[in-house]
Amino acid sequence: MPHTKRRRLVTTALSVALGATTLAACGSGDDSTSGSGPVSLTYWTWTPGMDKVVDLWNKGPGRKDRITVTVKKQASGDTLVTKILTAHKAKKAPDLVQAEYQALPTLVSNDALADISQQVGDIKGKFADGVWQQTTLGTKAVYAVPQDIGPMMFYYRADLFEKYGLTVPTTWEQFAQTARQLKKKAPDKDLTTFSANDSGLFAGLAQQAGARWWTASGGKWKVAIDDTATRKVAAFWGGLVKEGVIDNQPMYTPAWNKALDTGKQLAWVSAVWAPGTLATAAPDTKGKWAMAPLPQWSATEDVTGSWGGSSTAVTTDSAHKEAAAKFAAWLNTDHDALNALAKDGGIYPASTSAQLSGAFSNPPDYFSNQADFYTRAADIAKTTAPSAWGPNVNVAYTSFNDAFGSAAKNKSDFAAALKKMQDDTVADMKKQGFEVSR
Amino acid sequence: MTSPARRRSYGVKGAPYTFLLPASLLFVLFFALPIGYAVFLSFRKVHVSGLGLGANARSEVWAGFANYTEAFKDSELLHGALRVLGYGCIVVPVMLGLALLFALMLDSEKVRFAPFTRLAVFLPYAIPGVVAALLWGFLYLPSVSPFYYVLAKLHLPQPNLLDGGPLYLALSNIAVWGGTGFNMIVIYTSLRSIPAEVYEAAKLDGATPLQTALKIKIPMVAPSLVLTFFFSIIATLQVFNEPTTLKPLTNSVNTTWSPLMKVYQDAFGRNDIYSAAAESTLIALATLLLSFGFLRAANRRNTRDVSEGDAR
Numbered sequence: 162m163p164h165t166k167r168r169r170l171v172t173t174a175l176s177v178a179l180g181a182t183t184l185a186a187c188g189s190g191d192d193s194t195s196g197s198g199p200v201s202l203t204y205w206t207w208t209p210g211m212d213k214v215v216d217l218w219n220k221g222p223g224r225k226d227r228i229t230v231t232v233k234k235q236a237s238g239d240t241l242v243t244k245i246l247t248a249h250k251a252k253k254a255p256d257l258v259q260a261e262y263q264a265l266p267t268l269v270s271n272d273a274l275a276d277i278s279q280q281v282g283d284i285k286g287k288f289a290d291g292v293w294q295q296t297t298l299g300t301k302a303v304y305a306v307p308q309d310i311g312p313m314m315f316y317y318r319a320d321l322f323e324k325y326g327l328t329v330p331t332t333w334e335q336f337a338q339t340a341r342q343l344k345k346k347a348p349d350k351d352l353t354t355f356s357a358n359d360s361g362l363f364a365g366l367a368q369q370a371g372a373r374w375w376t377a378s379g380g381k382w383k384v385a386i387d388d389t390a391t392r393k394v395a396a397f398w399g400g401l402v403k404e405g406v407i408d409n410q411p412m413y414t415p416a417w418n419k420a421l422d423t424g425k426q427l428a429w430v431s432a433v434w435a436p437g438t439l440a441t442a443a444p445d446t447k448g449k450w451a452m453a454p455l456p457q458w459s460a461t462e463d464v465t466g467s468w469g470g471s472s473t474a475v476t477t478d479s480a481h482k483e484a485a486a487k488f489a490a491w492l493n494t495d496h497d498a499l500n501a502l503a504k505d506g507g508i509y510p511a512s513t514s515a516q517l518s519g520a521f522s523n524p525p526d527y528f529s530n531q532a533d534f535y536t537r538a539a540d541i542a543k544t545t546a547p548s549a550w551g552p553n554v555n556v557a558y559t560s561f562n563d564a565f566g567s568a569a570k571n572k573s574d575f576a577a578a579l580k581k582m583q584d585d586t587v588a589d590m591k592k593q594g595f596e597v598s599r
Numbered sequence: 600m601t602s603p604a605r606r607r608s609y610g611v612k613g614a615p616y617t618f619l620l621p622a623s624l625l626f627v628l629f630f631a632l633p634i635g636y637a638v639f640l641s642f643r644k645v646h647v648s649g650l651g652l653g654a655n656a657r658s659e660v661w662a663g664f665a666n667y668t669e670a671f672k673d674s675e676l677l678h679g680a681l682r683v684l685g686y687g688c689i690v691v692p693v694m695l696g697l698a699l700l701f702a703l704m705l706d707s708e709k710v711r712f713a714p715f716t717r718l719a720v721f722l723p724y725a726i727p728g729v730v731a732a733l734l735w736g737f738l739y740l741p742s743v744s745p746f747y748y749v750l751a752k753l754h755l756p757q758p759n760l761l762d763g764g765p766l767y768l769a770l771s772n773i774a775v776w777g778g779t780g781f782n783m784i785v786i787y788t789s790l791r792s793i794p795a796e797v798y799e800a801a802k803l804d805g806a807t808p809l810q811t812a813l814k815i816k817i818p819m820v821a822p823s824l825v826l827t828f829f830f831s832i833i834a835t836l837q838v839f840n841e842p843t844t845l846k847p848l849t850n851s852v853n854t855t856w857s858p859l860m861k862v863y864q865d866a867f868g869r870n871d872i873y874s875a876a877a878e879s880t881l882i883a884l885a886t887l888l889l890s891f892g893f894l895r896a897a898n899r900r901n902t903r904d905v906s907e908g909d910a911r
Contacts, residue, residue: 243867267870270651298652358847380649414848416742425742552651559868570762570850589869592652592669594647 164541166375178441188353200484203255205245206473207237208308210505214492215502228484230257239555242267249478257316257489258491261471262366263554264296267374268474269304274476276302280486287494287512291547296472298550304474306489307511308502311432311469312542316439318427318529319451326521327427329453333397336387336456340406343427352468353428354408354417355398357566362430362556365466366398367391368546375551381596382551387583390577393458399568399575400596403580409569417475418442430455431466433538436525447531456542509538516542553589560585621772624642634883641666641877666877676878679858680885682767686836688859689771690778695827697775698782702820703812705783717787721780728777735773740848760848771842778834782827789823790816825897829890836886839863858882 163424188280189430202368212232217230219233225550233255235241242264246392248254249271260268268274270304281303285293317329325346356560367374376383385391408426410416420426429435442538455465464495472487475482496518499510503520510516516539524534531537551557564578564585592596628670644662651657670676675748705713723731739760741747749756760769793816801811817824839859846852854868855861859882 239868243870266652270647271870272655300652357850377650382650410849410851411847414740415737416740416848419742437655506769553649553869556869559854561863565856566850566853584893591644594650595651596649 162260164483168213168413169559172407174288177271198480199229200346200483201229202257202479202481202488203234204230204257204259204391204488205235205255206232206259206505207235207241208259208502208508210507213505214498214501214513217497218488218491220499222495223488226287226484226487228481228488230488235259239264242555245476246271246568248502249476250529252478254476254478256476256481258306258474258515259471260306260474262467262548263471263550264363265296265304265472265474266298266550266552269298273478274304275477275479275486276304277306277475277482277489278303278485279541281306281490284490284494286542289511289543289545290515290543291545292470292511294547295550305472305491306474306486307472308471308493309508310511310542310545311365311434311467311509312434312545313430313432313455313466313468314538314539314541315453316429316431316450316526317453317454318424318449319426320449323422325427329451330456331445331454332460333458335349337397337406339403340401341404344406347482348595349425351408351420351426351429352406353426354412354420354560355402355569356410356412356417357562357569358411358413360561361468362395363561363565364548364558365432365468366394366430367546369455369466371477372546372547374557375468375554380591381598382469383598384551384583384587384590385485385585386557387579391413395575395579398477399578402575403572405466405572409568409572413442419529422446434469435540436534437507437526447527450528451531452528452534452537454537454544455478456462459579465541467496472511509542527559549588556589557582557586619885624668637876638880640873641697641718641880644873645871662873667881668880669874675693676858676861676881678863680854681837684776684836686767687832689767690774690835691828691831693771694775694778694831695782695824697779698827699786699817699820699824701779701783702786703816705787706813706816707808710721713875714845717784723777724780726777727730728840731771731777732841735769736845736848736874739769739845761845762851766849766851770838770841770845774838776833777819781830782829785823785827786820789820793819823875832890832893833886836889837861847864 169449177344187228197524204211211234215230217233223229223413235244238261241258245254245258245260245268254273258268260274265274278301284306292307292310296307297303315329320375321327322329325343327339327342328335336352343350343352367390370393372385372388372390372394374384374386374391376385398407400408403483407418417426418441421429421439422445424446429439431438435452440447443450454463457463473492475485479485492502493510494512496515499512499515500519502508503515505508509521514532515521517535521535521539522533529533559581561578565575566583567573568578588599627722642662643659643665644665646658646660704710705717710716718820726734733900737746738746741757741759747757758765760766797815797819798811801815806814838857838858842852842856843860843863846854848857854864862875862878862882865871865878
């Protein structure tokens, strides 16, 4: 058979999902006698270097409390959500999991995450309100402890901006002007691209504009993806694509890397973690980039969206929820732990006190030319708009990929794509039986 | 005296069943049961009450044929099937045509470096599908592809292979590149098993090498052509790797480009294994119908040929 390989990939995917059950079976505490005896916890995470951070716990506070945590390295993002849900179906989810904020409602809706409001104590004050609110889903419960955040910023090639006589845009209107100016001066270059392959970017931009995609009131969900704020964002980017002043090709491709590295694209709307991505995508342009706050919709505003970020949650399957919650709180609020997370894991902490200490006193290596990188980042992080996630973010995101992908390709109406995204999301919720009001 | 004989007869009677046991056990455990479970799942669905937050908000209930009617109504599944049909119309004829041509060329008497050529044509088959798709993906991207560099230097038009119609060619090319070698080996092996007398007779009758190829070799390897065609149809219906790997590189491949990608997306992207199970069942049925329909048609032709030959 010429293409058994194909089938093999699907089988692998399946067995990975099924394997989750077995993995979890090995991991979760067999010593179900909770309380005094030694406790061992399993933790699914994708943060690099997490084992080193956990070692700090196992040798320090963990040893004292006789709580040992074992890290099981996982794939990031949505793949892990699927794996957690599969494991949870067999009641074998690990004690602790890493979850992106937008995945929390999905996990909670599947009853996979435990309410740890009683166990984590008063750590609420360590985080910005907008960040904390994502872990409570607007209820009295607490479903996770924030770990890292991704406040959005504007990255640009300082040298090329100077060369072409461009000014750093502070409003989106100026951003559009800058794109046009550049196209006039250097037709083969683009200010940036509208990429449809990462929905998080678009969600963050909509969030900045004031969109609240999912809200719940009176026992009903309201989906407002196709609202005024998001329509404004979609029309703005759709207009730029149609005009031809920015590119329409996806990010994270070899072509995109090259465009950044050779200066074919001059800017990138991204988040605080961009230095790490730029260092691998555009290694030759180190020291030529600069960071500025995200352009605003009106000159008087000062608000940003967030793109990425994750939290640590305790599952309902854990036999040691208290111990697990204790670890989750330590991991994301303890000074040493956060320092190690920044150093070994390269994360930008959600804890406000950690954003300016330790690893964040100096700018990232790639931005050594911008000494106040993290001071500015911390200021920008404070302006993050609250976000509103619902139980089927994954459906909305996929719909975004497909609808906006084809709209960007055809340079067609982004409003129609946005409507499709709204309709797909509502249809899926209704199909599942959620109460949805429009 | 009687007892060993009886025992022997008992043993002989039980033997076929004992021999069948391992195979049937494996079949039931790893084939029939999972399929049965998938079919069971395809008639179920999740029902969420209220906001769906907190414990007991979700329950699994019977769905009847809802997942199936949903799948039939879903235009994406149909579009995916049509896309795959278009893709298959390019892949299967080109791949099998090339495989037959290469096999005939290798089998001809005048060929040089046969073992090396055989290996060179076969080698792409040994490359994992994902790696092959990535490799070609790089070559298709204008700004990083050496081909485009050369085209630009020669001032030739540079087609966008990752969009519209050319996308089908680009995808087919990967499958053809990877699959031709395998099919060539199958056809070549059956060419080698044709008795030498047949060729001798043809030669004595004054047949040219081309005539030998067309009138002797191709009809005699027809069964393996049927076999490779059969495999290729199944493989085409299951196309997944190439579009999935190329997806991040272009806006033209969506998450549900092929039916199998839709199944994957529903199961692992939307966490709706029930719809995915219904779609999988439909795809399996379609595969079964198409491949066995083809086999029956091929068999009928064979028997008709034989009987016509007899009559003559």
